[in-house]
Amino acid sequence: MSISGMTVAYETDGGAGRFVALRDVDLEIRAGEFIAVVGPSGCGKTTLISTIAGIVKPCQGEVRVGGKPVVGPGPDRAMVFQNYALMPWRTVVANIRFGLEFQGRKLSKSEADARIERFIDLVGLRGFEKRYPYQLSGGMQQRVGIARALVGEPAILLADEPFGAVDAMTREAMQGELERILAATGQTVVLITHSIDEAITLADRVVVVSHRPGTVLEVVDVPLPRPRMDDAVRGSAEYARLREYTWNLLKGEALGAHEQSGPAA
Numbered sequence: 001m002s003i004s005g006m007t008v009a010y011e012t013d014g015g016a017g018r019f020v021a022l023r024d025v026d027l028e029i030r031a032g033e034f035i036a037v038v039g040p041s042g043c044g045k046t047t048l049i050s051t052i053a054g055i056v057k058p059c060q061g062e063v064r065v066g067g068k069p070v071v072g073p074g075p076d077r078a079m080v081f082q083n084y085a086l087m088p089w090r091t092v093v094a095n096i097r098f099g100l101e102f103q104g105r106k107l108s109k110s111e112a113d114a115r116i117e118r119f120i121d122l123v124g125l126r127g128f129e130k131r132y133p134y135q136l137s138g139g140m141q142q143r144v145g146i147a148r149a150l151v152g153e154p155a156i157l158l159a160d161e162p163f164g165a166v167d168a169m170t171r172e173a174m175q176g177e178l179e180r181i182l183a184a185t186g187q188t189v190v191l192i193t194h195s196i197d198e199a200i201t202l203a204d205r206v207v208v209v210s211h212r213p214g215t216v217l218e219v220v221d222v223p224l225p226r227p228r229m230d231d232a233v234r235g236s237a238e239y240a241r242l243r244e245y246t247w248n249l250l251k252g253e254a255l256g257a258h259e260q261s262g263p264a265a
C-alpha cells in the first residue's frame with residue numbers, strides 16, 4: 001500500500017470554510033507489515049485510516065492498495081472500531097457473519113460456517129457463540145469486532161484505538177491475542193494507538209504524526225524479536241531505548257500543539 005502527496009481537508013461552516021487535517025503525507029507500507037500510528041490528539045490519525053478505508057477522500061494525492069487507487073471502501077480493507085460497533089440484536093456468530101456479508105464474499109453456507117467457526121476459535125469465543133453483545137465483557141466484544149473484521153480475510157486491517165475502551169489487564173491480553181492471530185493470518189495492519197508501549201509491542205514500524213495539520217514526522221523501526229509479549233523483550237534495553245526515543249518525538253509534538261492552541265499573548 002502506498003500513500004503519496006496526500007492532503008485531506010474537511011469543509012467547515014456549511015462549506016464556507018476548510019480545515020486541513022493532513023498535509024503532504026507520504027508512506028509506503030509493505031504487505032504483511034504491522035504499522036502503528038501515534039500522534040497528539042486531533043493530528044489526523046483517524047483521518048489517515050479513513051482515507052485508507054476509502055470513507056474520506058483526499059483533496060490532493062492518493063492512496064493505492066495493490067497498485068490501484070482507492071476510490072471507496074472495498075473487501076480488501078476492514079475496520080475495527082474503539083467502541084466495537086457491534087449489532088446489539090445479533091448474536092456473536094451473526095455479528096461475525098456480518099463481516100462476510102458486508103465484504104460481499106460469495107461463499108456457500110458451509111464454507112461460511114466453517115470460516116466463522118475457525119475465527120471463533122482464533123479469538124477465543126468458543127462457548128459464547130449464541131450470546132448477544134450485552135452479555136459479553138468489553139474485551140469479549142472487541143474479540144467479536146476483530147473476528148468480524150478478519151473473517152472476510154481482508155488484505156488490510158485498519159484499527160482505530162481498538163483496545164482504548166478496555167481495562168489495562170484485558171488490553172495486555174488482547175495485544176497478545178492480536179499478535180498471535182496475526183501470526184496465523186498475516187494481514188497488513190494499520191493501528192492507531194495513544195499508547196507508545198502498545199505501538200512498540202505490536203508494530204514493525206511506528207509512524208509518528210505531527211500536530212495539525214498532521215504529516216509524517218518520523219517512521220521509527222522496531223527491530224525487536226517476536227513474540228513481543230514476552231518479559232525478556234519488553235524488559236530489554238532496546239525496548240527502553242525505542243520507548244524513550246518515540247516518547248521524546250511525541251513530547252515535542254504535544255508541546256507544540258499546546259502552544260499553538262494556547263491563549264494568545
Ligand SMILES: Nc1ncnc2c1ncn2[C@@H]1O[C@H](COP(=O)(O)OP(=O)(O)OP(=O)(O)O)[C@@H](O)[C@H]1O
Pocket residue numbers: 010011012019021039040041042043044045046047048212
Ligand atoms: N468531519 C469533519 N469535519 C471537520 N473537521 C473534522 C472532521 N473530522 C475530523 N475533523 C478535524 O480534523 C482533525 C483531525 O481529526 P482526527 O479525528 O483525524 O484526529 P485524531 O488524531 O484521530 O484525534 P484523536 O487522537 O483525538 O482521536 C481534528 O482537528 C478534527 O477536529
